[in-house]
Amino acid sequence: MTTIQKLFIANRAEIALRIVRTARRMGIATVVPLHSQDQFGPALAEADETVEVFGTPAVAAWLDIPGMIRAATDSGCDAIHPGYGFLSENAAFAKAVEEAGLIFVGPPAPVIELMGDKIAARRFAVTQGMPVTPSADEAEDPATFEQRARAVGFPLLVKGAAGGGGKGMQIARRAEDLANAISVARAESQRYFGDGRLFAERFVEQPRHIEVQVFGDTQGSVIHLGERECSIQRRFQKLIEESPAPKLPAGLRDRICNAAVKLAAAAKYVNAGTVECIVSPNGEFFFLEMNTRLQVEHPVTEMVTGLDLVELQLRVAQGEPLPLDQDDVQFGGHAIECRILAEDADAGFVPDTGKVLLLNMPGGPGVRFDCGVTLGAPVTADFDSMLAKLVVHGADRTLAISRMRSALAETAMLGVTINNDFLSRVLQHPAFARGDTDTGFLERHKAELAPAAFTDDERQLMLAIAASAAPDLSATCIPEPYASMGAWRN
Amino acid sequence: MAQLIAKMTTLQFSDTPDTRHQVQLRTDAVYVDGKPVQVRKAAAGSFMGMLNGCTERLRAVAHGDTLYVQLRGRSVRINRVDPTRASAIGAAGGAGASHAPMPGVVVSLLVAAGQHVGKGDALLVIESMKLQMTISATLDGEVAELPLAVGQTFQRNDMLVRLRTSGDAA
Numbered sequence: 001m002t003t004i005q006k007l008f009i010a011n012r013a014e015i016a017l018r019i020v021r022t023a024r025r026m027g028i029a030t031v032v033p034l035h036s037q038d039q040f041g042p043a044l045a046e047a048d049e050t051v052e053v054f055g056t057p058a059v060a061a062w063l064d065i066p067g068m069i070r071a072a073t074d075s076g077c078d079a080i081h082p083g084y085g086f087l088s089e090n091a092a093f094a095k096a097v098e099e100a101g102l103i104f105v106g107p108p109a110p111v112i113e114l115m116g117d118k119i120a121a122r123r124f125a126v127t128q129g130m131p132v133t134p135s136a137d138e139a140e141d142p143a144t145f146e147q148r149a150r151a152v153g154f155p156l157l158v159k160g161a162a163g164g165g166g167k168g169m170q171i172a173r174r175a176e177d178l179a180n181a182i183s184v185a186r187a188e189s190q191r192y193f194g195d196g197r198l199f200a201e202r203f204v205e206q207p208r209h210i211e212v213q214v215f216g217d218t219q220g221s222v223i224h225l226g227e228r229e230c231s232i233q234r235r236f237q238k239l240i241e242e243s244p245a246p247k248l249p250a251g252l253r254d255r256i257c258n259a260a261v262k263l264a265a266a267a268k269y270v271n272a273g274t275v276e277c278i279v280s281p282n283g284e285f286f287f288l289e290m291n292t293r294l295q296v297e298h299p300v301t302e303m304v305t306g307l308d309l310v311e312l313q314l315r316v317a318q319g320e321p322l323p324l325d326q327d328d329v330q331f332g333g334h335a336i337e338c339r340i341l342a343e344d345a346d347a348g349f350v351p352d353t354g355k356v357l358l359l360n361m362p363g364g365p366g367v368r369f370d371c372g373v374t375l376g377a378p379v380t381a382d383f384d385s386m387l388a389k390l391v392v393h394g395a396d397r398t399l400a401i402s403r404m405r406s407a408l409a410e411t412a413m414l415g416v417t418i419n420n421d422f423l424s425r426v427l428q429h430p431a432f433a434r435g436d437t438d439t440g441f442l443e444r445h446k447a448e449l450a451p452a453a454f455t456d457d458e459r460q461l462m463l464a465i466a467a468s469a470a471p472d473l474s475a476t477c478i479p480e481p482y483a484s485m486g487a488w489r490n
Numbered sequence: 491m492a493q494l495i496a497k498m499t500t501l502q503f504s505d506t507p508d509t510r511h512q513v514q515l516r517t518d519a520v521y522v523d524g525k526p527v528q529v530r531k532a533a534a535g536s537f538m539g540m541l542n543g544c545t546e547r548l549r550a551v552a553h554g555d556t557l558y559v560q561l562r563g564r565s566v567r568i569n570r571v572d573p574t575r576a577s578a579i580g581a582a583g584g585a586g587a588s589h590a591p592m593p594g595v596v597v598s599l600l601v602a603a604g605q606h607v608g609k610g611d612a613l614l615v616i617e618s619m620k621l622q623m624t625i626s627a628t629l630d631g632e633v634a635e636l637p638l639a640v641g642q643t644f645q646r647n648d649m650l651v652r653l654r655t656s657g658d659a660a
Binding site for chain 1: 497523531548549553
């Protein structure tokens with residue numbers, strides 16, 4: 001067993017800060033990367049040290065394996081936490097970290113490699129009795145791929161074999177759409193993953209995205225920390241996640257969770273991982289993929305279990321056994337996460353850029369705001385559009401929804417368009433309240449989710465406030481706090 | 491009222507740039523298109539106002555001539571305009587020019603300057619925050635300007651490509 005003294009976090013924004021906080025509580029020093037294009041991250045002020053990293057465009061610095069390892073070793077770190085995204089699921093990185101004599105906070109490289117190859121992962125899942133959808137793999141015989149894909153039947157999902165994160169995916173609803181779906185998916189996969197190899201599988205209509213948080217230790221113990229439902233998606237990317245999954249029968253939940261544990265155990269899985277499944281309206285479930293890292297949405301699991309997943313990760317990475325057995329895991333209440341993105345959700349989810357001129361973070365009982373920006377931070381196209389995660393917990397789902405809506409209204413990041421109001425409209429939709437969620441939710445309810453036009457009174461009030469906020473106009477005219485008169489007296 | 495000397499400005503919502511509003515800040519109220527509206531500053535960036543008899547908290551901040559206001563979690567962009575300007579800012583370059591809808595980077599150029607293209611032809615691909623978009627020809631003509639190279643970044647409203655029809659002067 002090795003004790004981690006100093007941890008390098010090969011990441012940025014909210015997740016870097018989230019990892020810093022746990023490490024600090026455990027007495028582990030932290031180092032985070034600093035880039036000339038990313039000087040406003042909240043982790044920079046909270047970590048013990050920063051190390052300058054280089055790359056153009058900026059994300060290149062976070063994808064540079066030797067650069068990240070050099071930053072870690074130069075600053076005297078003995079372990080690297082990859083966070084999510086960037087190099088977190090790169091087997092070559094995990095291998096290079098270990099070869100440099102550092103601890104990689106994640107699973108061993110061979111497991112990352114197995115699960116990173118979506119086709120190999122499916123084959124492995126099948127050997128462990130996990131159901132998968134009917135499919136066709138181009139690599140088996142490229143010449144007959146289109147024909148075999150056609151034979152699987154429609155609707156058909158065509159995606160990059162090396163893909164993930166919703167990139168390079170196309171749905172062909174009819175046979176005549178197939179050729180185009182193949183060419184678009186191939187071009188996108190080539191561009192995003194440098195690998196144009198394709199894979200086609202039956203598209204399950206109205207699928208719910210249910211995933212299971214699993215954890216393994218080096219002693220061979222594997223447990224699950226329950227499920228998360230992540231069906232509210234746009235462009236195959238998650239917007240809202242919750243735990244427990246609403247309307248999931250207990251028997252089905254147990255079968256999915258147990259199947260996930262069996263799969264992870266068979267893969268000799270170590271550290272945090274997530275087994276993603278789709279569940280059909282009639283209760284069938286199919287293996288989708290396994291993510292070999294901490295998930296963006298891990299806080300909902302933390303809120304219902306009371307566990308700190310990063311602490312478990314660091315302990316397991318040190319060679320400690322998991323501090324609890326399956327029976328020790330307690331689930332309480334309901335948690336929901338909303339991803340706060342820099343985008344105009346009402347204009348087709350188009351990304352926006354700007355600068356955080358005013359920042360108001362929500363709070364109160366059961367409210368957690370993992371924020372990746374600080375006041376004055378530029379929001380550029382250099383990085384992902386996720387600016388923060390708002391996570392709430394309540395005794396039941398109704399209370400959680402109510403807390404979330406209140407917290408979303410309290411959230412302000414003026415200077416860039418964010419999706420907080422759109423998320424609130426999703427949460428107040430009757431179908432969401434009923435738990436009738438599947439991955440087609442946003443598309444199906446598009447019309448009802450559109451914002452109501454502002455009334456004339458609302459517009460007048462906003463104009464009056466706008467003028468009042470202009471420093472050159474308001475200086476002498478608007479009453480300051482405690483200097484107000486008449487009806488406004490406190 | 492000892493004095494009603496007002497400061498004045500002209501505002502427009504970014505989503506309705508054709509409608510202008512006259513706003514006067516007087517000592518008794520803020521007048522929007524002549525109608526008095528009661529507002530109070532509660533703290534930096536935080537304001538109170540009345541709406542249908544209820545008190546509402548709004549957040550607002552200025553950035554140059556752009557004013558950001560949030561009401562009940564929903565934010566809007568309001569611009570201060572110079573009332574002497576004849577019209578809202580139009581995109582330069584005429585009908586054949588395409589401008590960036592958002593900041594981003596050029597992924598690929600599918601045509602070259604001087605090339606003839608037909609309406610709807612794909613001209614270039616741009617990307618912003620992982621979202622790719624193909625810019626297509628708005629008319630039949632010749633590629634007059636293609637100012638950016640692959641990998642080059644641009645800001646919102648920058649010109650990406652300009653076409654000219656055979657009748658256009660260079």
